[in-house]
Amino acid sequence: MALELFNTLSGKIEPLFASDGHALRFYCCGPTVYDYGHIGNFRTFLHVDMLRRTARLYGMGLHHVMNITDVDDKIIRNAGNAGLPIGEYTAKFERAFFEDMDALGVERPEQIARATENIGDMVTLIERLAAQDIAYKAEDGSWYFRIARFPEYGKLSKKDFEGIEDGARVDVDEYDKDAARDFALWKATKPGETSWDTALGKGRPGWHIECSAMAMKYLGDSFDLHAGGEDLMFPHHENEIAQSECATHQPFARHWFHVRFLLVEGKKMSKSEGNFYTLRDLLLKGHRASAIRFLLLSVPYRHQLNFTFDGLTESTNAVERLRTFYTRIRDGKWPESAPADDSVAAAIRLGDEKFTAALGNDLNTAEARAAIFDVLRAVNSAADQSKLTRTDADAMLALLAKFDSIFAVLEDHDAELTRAAIAWAESEGRLGEADASLLATLSLSDADIDALVAERTLAKKQRNFARADAVRNELLEKGILLEDSKDGVRWKRK
């Protein structure tokens, strides 16, 4: 069975495959490291991660390149305000970015490419375009791309630029360029700005050129897939195609993957709306990294997701149910006897097929989720009726491992991730932003909790239920939930 994926370029769902027969060569537009990442950024990276993991599930190797934009206008401005060299400024946010990616369970690409470390390749690419008179130098020393020379411009975003060039010269703000749509390849430096002294003159790269140069450097002139947020489709990706295909006369990326923007509480996320959240903001409010991951992945990537706190609570509960189920099957003592019938095995097999097929169908994560919950109910039910055997349990664990190779939420690292966020807030003098009850919960060590649980168990043995309930309530107030079972008491942090 093939993995099928919507291709922005063709406008159709098409099979995705590694054209070299080994590894899927793909490029993902990474972050501009000028600030902490927000949940909108992470929705995109999370779905690229979903794509990675699904491609692997479908048997493909991976060669994934992601850039880090570590020089641009905002970086120069912010680093200047902070009085830091840009390298020092960006290093901090690059580190933070990867910490956040780790917290969300996003796998690292095989290769990270920093713009400032590949300037020479960008210069070479611009020179190749200049040799064909497709790149030209304007009066101020900046270099631009002559869009009129690429008739296919607009093929990705399905825009028609017929006639636009004609009116360009009336645009007085753009007097440096030959045409209004022409975009910068190389920006001449203003005094005091970071610059590179190259054959093109003193300056720094335009934004688009870095992705073209680095993608082709590491993946070849033509490669399998290029990914990014929907906003990048135009003009960023359109410009990448123009630069690259004019230079090489080869198709650039075969498949284009764009992740839709999310809404927050029904509106586009923005600082002025007050609905702008970084991952760290949410962790400090007591939300779990796993729930954030699960929520952002639960709505398929081509649909708009409305991020709400109710939705986050729902995801927290859904993940909790999956984990409870997982530990139950993993830790339970299931009889070695042969199953009375194959109904459980059949349910697991069907769930497995549905799960894989759903992902293969343009990454339908909602359906994939549903397939797992169907099996969960069937197996829980069998377990309750003492009909679950070791063989079935092992099959279930194998399916859960497959599920988790994609969704990656079963192993519980939430408390340690939250602690890390708090430690970060403390070091930044931002502990005041942390939720008070969260701090209370984390103030109890595991040993403290175990001691209180033991006290309650003793009280119960003595049938002193008043005392037992008091302890349970005390723990509950601090966010610790107790569960009695045949095998003893389990507790978990809410």
Added chain:
RNA sequence: GCACCGGUGGCGAAGUGGCUAACGCGCUGGUCUGCAAAACCAGUAUUCAUGGGUUCGACCCCCAUCCGGUGCUCCA
């Protein structure tokens, strides 16, 4: 203005021209429990924004209307 996407139960969200409209969360009742929690069982949309049309048959196709969102500029 032009273009695009969407409107499915209390909420989130799949889905198909024709079997009982997935799944999750929530809620209600039951089983279990000292009581809870967890788990399971049952219930929770005669209906898929509205009005027309095509069809033997549409939530799914077409047209119109209303509503929400997005892009056309930096933005994941």
